[in-house]
Amino acid sequence: MPKLSTQDRNAMPERQFAFPAQRKEPLENASHVRNAIARFNQVRDASDAERDEAWRRIEAAASLYGVALHETGWRELFVRGNAGRP
Numbered sequence: 001m002p003k004l005s006t007q008d009r010n011a012m013p014e015r016q017f018a019f020p021a022q023r024k025e026p027l028e029n030a031s032h033v034r035n036a037i038a039r040f041n042q043v044r045d046a047s048d049a050e051r052d053e054a055w056r057r058i059e060a061a062a063s064l065y066g067v068a069l070h071e072t073g074w075r076e077l078f079v080r081g082n083a084g085r086p
Contacts, residue, residue, distance in 0.1 A: 004028075018054040018061075019043055025054070027061035034067055041077050 004012075004026060014020035016028055018036045024043050025036035036058055046054070055074040062069050071077060 015057075018057050019046060019050060021050070022046070025058075027057060030065035030067050033058060033061045033065055036061075037067075037069070037071075037077070040074055 009023070009026065012026060012028065014023070016026055017023050018025035018027055018040070022043070022045075025039060026032050027036055040051075040054070040058075043051075043054075051074050058074075059069065061067070
């Protein structure tokens, strides 16, 4: 995955992050979308409503960049045992 420089990350609009308020999990290419899914359960201090919105952003970015989603929602990431719920 190409590493974003601090300058590039700071220049990104909030809508390009799964969690825009925290500026967590950029969604600017397929690699970053896959990473956002893998790290979804590591984001702390996010409400269920924020997670719902983040998942919608991830779904849209996955569709845009051709990333196959195997989950129908973010709650499956926690049920599958990927990690404990934050």
